[in-house]
Amino acid sequence: MSLHLRIVTPRAIVFDESVEGVQAPGEMGEFGVLPQHIPMITTLKPGKVVIYGKTKRTFMVGTGFAEAGPDRVTLLVETCVEG
Amino acid sequence: MATLRDIRTRIASVKSTKQITNAMKMVSAAKLRRATEAAVSARPWEQTLTATLQRVASGAGEIEHPLLEARPNVHNVLLVVVTTDRGLCGGFNGTLLRQTGAWLKAQEALGHKVAIRAFGKKSREFFKVRGYAVDETRIEVNPAKFQSEVQTLAAVLVGGFTSYDYDECYIAYNQFKNALTQTPTFAKVLPLSIQGSDAPVGAADYIFEPKGAAILETLLPLYLRTLLLQTFLETEAGEQAARMTAMDNATRNATDLIKQLTLDYNRGRQAAITKELIEIVSGAEAL
Numbered sequence: 001m002s003l004h005l006r007i008v009t010p011r012a013i014v015f016d017e018s019v020e021g022v023q024a025p026g027e028m029g030e031f032g033v034l035p036q037h038i039p040m041i042t043t044l045k046p047g048k049v050v051i052y053g054k055t056k057r058t059f060m061v062g063t064g065f066a067e068a069g070p071d072r073v074t075l076l077v078e079t080c081v082e083g
Numbered sequence: 084m085a086t087l088r089d090i091r092t093r094i095a096s097v098k099s100t101k102q103i104t105n106a107m108k109m110v111s112a113a114k115l116r117r118a119t120e121a122a123v124s125a126r127p128w129e130q131t132l133t134a135t136l137q138r139v140a141s142g143a144g145e146i147e148h149p150l151l152e153a154r155p156n157v158h159n160v161l162l163v164v165v166t167t168d169r170g171l172c173g174g175f176n177g178t179l180l181r182q183t184g185a186w187l188k189a190q191e192a193l194g195h196k197v198a199i200r201a202f203g204k205k206s207r208e209f210f211k212v213r214g215y216a217v218d219e220t221r222i223e224v225n226p227a228k229f230q231s232e233v234q235t236l237a238a239v240l241v242g243g244f245t246s247y248d249y250d251e252c253y254i255a256y257n258q259f260k261n262a263l264t265q266t267p268t269f270a271k272v273l274p275l276s277i278q279g280s281d282a283p284v285g286a287a288d289y290i291f292e293p294k295g296a297a298i299l300e301t302l303l304p305l306y307l308r309t310l311l312l313q314t315f316l317e318t319e320a321g322e323q324a325a326r327m328t329a330m331d332n333a334t335r336n337a338t339d340l341i342k343q344l345t346l347d348y349n350r351g352r353q354a355a356i357t358k359e360l361i362e363i364v365s366g367a368e369a370l
Contacts, residue, residue: 006131008127008128008131009128010125010128010230010309010312011121011124011125012124013124013127026292027292027293027301028292028293038290039289039290040289040290040291040292041135041138041139041289041290041291041292041298042291042292042293042298043292043293043298043301043302063301063305064305065135065298065301065302065305067131067135067138074131074135076128076131076132076135076305078305078308
């Protein structure tokens with residue numbers, strides 16, 4: 001079971017790959033998404049997104065929101081840089 | 084009758100004009116590529132955002148939010164006009180501004196008071212000449228400043244709308260259809276309208292965090308900023324496209340003109356030689 005993660009900013013699609021899990025800074029608190037997540041839409045506050053896959057990657061994101069489903073997660077953020 | 088020297092000067096001047104228009108065409112072509120790329124790469128963002136908003140709209144049932152409130156009695160209207168700083172791009176600004184003039188008259192006829200915010204030197208000149216009062220003019224807005232300009236503009240719109248200074252906000256810009264067509268467009272940006280899509284997308288099963296209406300608090304301003312950014316990106320792309328087309332035409336006209344002038348010049352030169360020969364021959368015959 002895999003999870004497809006997309007990070008989209010107004011400038012580009014920053015990330016578009018299958019991952020094992022992702023951790024994101026929700027406005028109501030940090031949350032994690034694994035495969036088979038219940039459909040959810042939540043707002044994001046500026047913070048750190050951690051992606052767990054073959055390697056662990058970290059992105060700093062601005063405000064935006066996340067949409068999660070059983071097999072995919074979309075993060076729409078105004079800014080995003082890896083680091 | 085133009086003398087040979089006149090024609091020669093003329094050819095030289097047309098040639099140098101052609102060089103300039105040709106160079107401008109090349110520059111615009113390069114900038115156009117970059118601008119379309121920017122406009123295109125903003126599209127996934129916009130589509131995803133719109134899709135999500137629709138999902139929220141159809142999932143949360145009746146949604147209410149200050150920014151969505153359509154007011155029955157409209158008195159004050161805000162118009163944001165987005166033009167370019169520079170000319171030499173065909174009818175790009177002219178068409179939009181002419182339609183803006185007509186639009187403003189139509190609004191006045193309806194009894195609406197229109198406040199104007201202008202972007203670009205071309206709209207500044209237009210409103211100055213026509214004697215319209217403009218709230219604020221922003222010039223030299225280049226792609227690097229789009230994000231921050233959009234932030235400011237969105238804040239002004241939201242502030243003015245929620246404090247009842249404006250009942251409706253419109254934005255006038257050139258929609259970028261493709262490199263050859265840009266259509267002047269008057270889009271209503273506030274109140275925002277979101278159509279819940281008819282085709283259900285399994286919206287009912289979504290959980291929202293924060294709950295329903297509160298999520299709009301974040302999503303709607305984001306959506307507004309996206310709309311505004313889109314107009315800026317399209318104006319930039321349209322400007323470059325329009326300039327490229329205009330300069331391409333100018334270069335072609337110059338080429339035709341040079342051809343015609345060279346023909347005239349050679350014809351005149353031949354005539355002069357012939358005339359001289361006849362003079363010599365008839366002079367010799369007379370001896």
